[in-house]
Amino acid sequence: MTLTLPSPAKLNLFLHINGRRADGYHELQTLFQFLDYGDDLSFELRGDGQMVLSPSIPGVPDEDNLIIRAARLLAEHSSHPVPGVNITLNKRLPMGGGLGGGSSNAATVLLALNHLWRLNLDTDTLARLGLQLGADVPVFVRGTAAWAEGVGEVLTPAQPPEDWFVVLKPGCDINTGKIFSQEGLTRDTPRIKIAPAFEGDASRYRNDCEDVVCRLYPEVRKSLDWLSQFGPARLTGTGACIFGRFPTESAARIIWESKPSGIKGFVAKGVNLSPLHKKLAELK
Numbered sequence: 001m002t003l004t005l006p007s008p009a010k011l012n013l014f015l016h017i018n019g020r021r022a023d024g025y026h027e028l029q030t031l032f033q034f035l036d037y038g039d040d041l042s043f044e045l046r047g048d049g050q051m052v053l054s055p056s057i058p059g060v061p062d063e064d065n066l067i068i069r070a071a072r073l074l075a076e077h078s079s080h081p082v083p084g085v086n087i088t089l090n091k092r093l094p095m096g097g098g099l100g101g102g103s104s105n106a107a108t109v110l111l112a113l114n115h116l117w118r119l120n121l122d123t124d125t126l127a128r129l130g131l132q133l134g135a136d137v138p139v140f141v142r143g144t145a146a147w148a149e150g151v152g153e154v155l156t157p158a159q160p161p162e163d164w165f166v167v168l169k170p171g172c173d174i175n176t177g178k179i180f181s182q183e184g185l186t187r188d189t190p191r192i193k194i195a196p197a198f199e200g201d202a203s204r205y206r207n208d209c210e211d212v213v214c215r216l217y218p219e220v221r222k223s224l225d226w227l228s229q230f231g232p233a234r235l236t237g238t239g240a241c242i243f244g245r246f247p248t249e250s251a252a253r254i255i256w257e258s259k260p261s262g263i264k265g266f267v268a269k270g271v272n273l274s275p276l277h278k279k280l281a282e283l284k
């Protein structure tokens with residue numbers, strides 16, 4: 001039997017950096033929303049305890065791939081030997097795009113294998129394991145749009161409007177660690193207080209990485225300037241993707257069709273329940 005599950009993208013509707021901890025990690029305030037667009041992962045049980053990924057991602061050795069790392073981490077936490085799994089990856093999300101593709105893949109693996117291997121680990125345990133793999137994994141494990149604080153792991157469910165987005169991927173890959181180590185990065189935005197449910201307009205707030213990223217990568221600035229003509233546009237995470245918000249699919253598609261030639265991206269709906277959790281609920 002093959003189980004196929006979505007591994008959606010996220011957007012940071014805004015991202016404030018409030019400080020830097022002694023261990024070098026940054027304290028953030030950010031609003032996460034999922035997109036109804038992403039990778040797919042298919043799972044098939046094996047009998048020999050091996051974790052096998054196909055196809056591999058060029059440039060990412062399997063032992064570094066968050067898919068295999070998540071499967072191995074979960075196996076270590078099982079009280080009984082696990083049967084192993086074949087995982088097939090259908091990658092659509094650009095890497096190093098700020099869309100959280102690797103983190104989302106890890107979360108899909110944790111939830112899928114918890115189900116297939118009948119481990120019965122609860123969500124808190126899976127989120128805690130996920131945090132060992134990356135700061136963004138817990139939000140994908142929990143599956144609800146969220147207001148995040150701490151280094152991104154203190155999550156409060158949120159309900160931002162489910163708008164449509166044009167997402168553009170400028171032709172550069174951005175390393176998260178590189179942006180956080182830039183000298184000119186804004187790190188002192190005062191903490192804001194917002195209603196826990198956050199139903200307001202996130203585009204009032206900025207992404208503190210935007211200035212540094214635009215300075216280092218002029219192609220991001222170009223895409224941002226172009227998309228900003230039509231409404232609020234922002235960088236997601238530490239980039240490179242930028243997004244513009246539209247009230248309807250047709251409004252988003254009109255802008256998408258008029259984009260300068262050569263630029264990649266997609267149109268997708270913002271959703272407050274992860275497509276992964278929607279699909280898992282249908283299986284029950």
Ligand SMILES: C[C@@](CO)(OP(=O)(O)O)[C@H](O)COP(=O)(O)OP(=O)(O)OC[C@H]1O[C@@H](n2ccc(N)nc2=O)[C@H](O)[C@@H]1O
Pocket residue numbers: 012024025026027028097098099100103133134135136137150151152176177180236237238239
């Ligand atoms: C800032 C965000 C917003 O969503 O950026 P994106 O990666 O999505 O662009 C994420 O929280 C990133 O999460 P993730 O990509 O999982 O980061 P990690 O692998 O944990 O960290 C990569 C590196 O970024 C830096 N880092 C990351 C998160 C954080 N709060 N402070 C940091 O200083 C650290 O140098 C760390 O070594």
Ligand SMILES: Nc1ncnc2c1ncn2[C@@H]1O[C@H](COP(=O)(O)OP(=O)(O)O)[C@@H](O)[C@H]1O
Pocket residue numbers: 057060064065066067093094095096097098099100101102103105106174176237239240
């Ligand atoms: N399954 C995976 N999918 C994508 N990237 C992965 C994966 N496993 C490891 N990585 C590494 O994580 C890096 C960040 O990828 P990704 O999560 O897609 O971007 P971002 O953190 O910018 O949203 C990649 O450049 C790659 O080296």
